[in-house]
Amino acid sequence: MSFHNLFTSILERTNFTREAAFVGKIYMYSKLTLFCAGLNFFRVNNYGIQIVFFFVYINLQIAFAFFVASFFSSVKIATVIGYIYVFGSGLLGAFLFRFFIEDINFSRGWILVMEIVPGFSLYRGLYELGQYAFSGNAMGATGMMWENLKDPINGMRDILIVMTVEWALMLVLAFYLDQVSSIGGSVGNPLLFFRCLQKKYAPPLQSSFVQQNHKVAVDMEKADVAQERHVVEQLLMDSNANQAIICDNLRKVYPGKDGNPDKLAVRGLSLALPKGQCFGMLGPNGAGKTSFISMMVGLTKPTSGTAYAHGMDIRMDMDDIYTNMGVCPQHDLLWETLTGKEHLFFYARLKNLKGAALVKAVNDSLKSVTLFHGGVGDKQVGKYSGGMKRRLSVAISLIGDPKVVYMDEPSTGLDPASRNNLWNIVKEAKRNRAIILTTHSMEEAEVLCDRLGIFVDGEFQCLGNPKELKARYGGAYIFTVTTPPEQESEIEQ
């Protein structure tokens, strides 16, 4: 499943070395246990060969999982196929592949091709180690040693080469597919990545043209939107500007598919948000709110323009921004089989919380969203109601005390009581951080937001505090009548 640049973030943030260290620990523990149990397989074969073999195999499997994950959008389907692959390759290895290995007339080339499937390379390695352990034990000698890798019938050297090359290739491919999905493409359109690279490094447009375009846009803007753009321009020139968020002419264009034109989802959004302010984006379906949030949280890259969170550029410094950012996505991204507490532990660790501070942050967080008492936090999320899941998503966005938080329609789908409960949590949370919140509800915007922007068709129509906007645009009705010209005067009367 393409978990929004999961691969890149895991590579860059938790680091592959940490995965490898984890795998190493598991290997050492299991080996110690099996060694104590007296299994010859582990005792008589050279430890170095075993360590290299398992290390390369497990890393290949991790890279393979990242690669295959890009083709799935459902966790359930991925899990089922994962199990089928594991059992299928094990059974095929034992009941089919083994006969090919033992049949000396069978082409060694085809065996090598089959070993490209990681399950078969694992089987082949275990088979070779087993054979050497068996014959070594029978003859009172050792199992497989480094010099045995040169034996013509020993396939261990081949699979070590195949697995290492494949590991490197899988890493590159997984990274590539991850990038393709992050720029709004799909695995079905892999050339998009190259097209985007071309665009990224294309020479800038003639500045006079950009300026002209920009001016036309500003001329047509409403006064408060133009004023906000002016504020942003001033702030960008001031190196001491201490704003939590500054968006500078942010645009998002989705490439048109199947002959359809490109979709301009966000058209030059400029916005400045100081610390401690909750800003609401109110707009109809399809206005571009989620596209805006997706750019701000690093899920997709802006087509042009940029934004800064505490002075860090979303195009370059996303990794640093992540440590101080919280996100409550539109749809709860929760694992049904994990408990609420386990979710919070997971996300708190990603924010580098450890030890007593970690436990305190998780418990405080559960209390703040009323999921602490009665052991609710220890229940699997699959048993939570919609309101509880939403509260957990909000708690996840606030864990680790992030200074910038994005909430995409946080109260969608909640009944009035759950919604009020959630509003209280957000009101409490907005005290010492900047929050950008999208919503369809004016009522929600009035309750939670210090400032509000009405966002329609990819751009702000007006900006101001909720009371001001309501006074300006609310409380009056416009009655429109269409009539032929000859009846105009009659209608006017």
Ligand SMILES: Nc1ncnc2c1ncn2[C@@H]1O[C@H](COP(=O)(O)OP(=O)(O)OP(=O)(O)O)[C@@H](O)[C@H]1O
């Ligand atoms: N990946 C995509 N590829 C192409 N078009 C997209 C993509 N994502 C969104 N769009 C289009 O961009 C426009 C803005 O969508 P977006 O989801 O940002 O709006 P929204 O205001 O968040 O809507 P909602 O309130 O329904 O969530 C819509 O017309 C949508 O169809």
